[in-house]
Amino acid sequence: MNDTIRTILDRRSVRAYRPGRIESKELDLILEAGRYAPSAMNQQAWHFTVVRDREMLDKLESSFRTVFLESGIEALRKVAGRDDFRVFYNAPTLIIVSGDSTALAPSYDCTLAMENMMLAAASLGIGSCWMHAVMMCYATEKGRKLFNELGLAFPENHEPYAAAVFGYRAAPLSAPEPRKTDVVTIIG
Ligand SMILES: Cc1cc2nc3c(=O)[nH]c(=O)nc-3n(C[C@H](O)[C@H](O)[C@H](O)COP(=O)(O)O)c2cc1C
Numbered sequence: 076m077n078d079t080i081r082t083i084l085d086r087r088s089v090r091a092y093r094p095g096r097i098e099s100k101e102l103d104l105i106l107e108a109g110r111y112a113p114s115a116m117n118q119q120a121w122h123f124t125v126v127r128d129r130e131m132l133d134k135l136e137s138s139f140r141t142v143f144l145e146s147g148i149e150a151l152r153k154v155a156g157r158d159d160f161r162v163f164y165n166a167p168t169l170i171i172v173s174g175d176s177t178a179l180a181p182s183y184d185c186t187l188a189m190e191n192m193m194l195a196a197a198s199l200g201i202g203s204c205w206m207h208a209v210m211m212c213y214a215t216e217k218g219r220k221l222f223n224e225l226g227l228a229f230p231e232n233h234e235p236y237a238a239a240v241f242g243y244r245a246a247p248l249s250a251p252e253p254r255k256t257d258v259v260t261i262i263g
Contacts (some may be wrong), residue, residue: 076176078198081233082194082197082198083233083252085192085197085248086193086194086197086203086260087125087197087201087202087248087249087251088179088204088205089164089166089202089203089204089242089244089248090164090201090204091094091163091164091165091244091245092165092166092167092202092243092244092245093242093243093244094241095166095167095242095243096127096163096167096168097168097201097242097243098165098251099196100239101145101196101199101201102125102168102241102246103194103200104124104199104254105170105192105195105196105199106125106192106258107139107190108191108192108194108195108197109121109170109172109188109191109192109195109222110123110188112184112186112187112188112190112191113178113184113201114181114184114187114188115178115184116179117218118175118178118179119184119218120174120175120178120179120181121172121173121174121175121181121184121185121188122172122174122175122186122229122230122233123171123172123188124170124171124172124229125168125169125170126129126168126169126170126171126227127167127168129167131225131227132163132167132169135169135209135221135225135227136161136162136163137185138212138218138221139162139163139209139212140160142211142212142215142218143155143208144156144190146211152250157203161228162206162208163206163223163240164204164240164241165200165206165242165245167242167243168207168241169209169238169239169240169241170189170192170238170239170240170241171209171229171235171237171238172185172186172187172188172189172235172236172237173229173230173233173234173235173236174231174233174234174235175238176231176232176233176234177232181236182236184236185235185236185237186236186237186239188207189237189238189239192239192241193205193239196241200243200244201241201242201243202241202242202243202244203239203240203241204208204240205238205239206237206238206239206240207238208238209235210236210237210238213234214259221236232234
């Protein structure tokens with residue numbers, strides 16, 4: 076098995092982080108991997124916002140917890156109701172990929188960029204976890220107001236399509252979640 080396939084199979088969503096920042100050189104490589112993702116008609120209509128400011132992360136985190144609790148989604152309400160729940164799992168870095176909503180396929184472009192970054196991080200021994208709360212929050216008026224108040228602005232016409240936390244793992248990788256096997260049809 077080659078290193079790329081090994082990285083893909085070994086990547087896990089990491090939910091416990093050490094507080095230390097990712098080394099700049101490694102962060103640069105992760106972002107470069109994101110920028111080399113495919114995009115519809117090569118528009119590259121994306122922007123990468125890296126939040127490392129602890130105060131901003133803490134404010135986002137506590138607001139997202141409220142979003143989870145008010146979501147009406149039972150599973151989210153249940154996890155967010157736990158006293159020890161931290162939306163970002165103490166990760167030191169949040170990366171948001173915003174896309175130009177008038178581009179051809181911004182949600183696909185941004186999601187592919189994020190998967191490239193998650194795999195690049197895994198190859199460097201850095202953990203990551205998709206953060207859906209960012210998009211859920213931005214979809215509400217209250218949420219957009221919060222982003223504004225925090226000075227978390229995106230380029231004109233942009234909205235967040237992909238977000239994930241990154242950082243050094245606080246614990247060994249867990250075993251893979253079981254994968255469905257009856258999901259392939261080969262014709263011919
Ligand atoms: C669209 C999407 C939303 C997700 N949202 C969250 C999230 O908000 N918090 C979280 O801890 N994990 C989140 N995840 C991670 C999934 O729970 C995880 O990928 C899945 O359980 C498989 O585990 P693995 O990534 O370790 O292989 C999300 C994944 C995707 C693709």
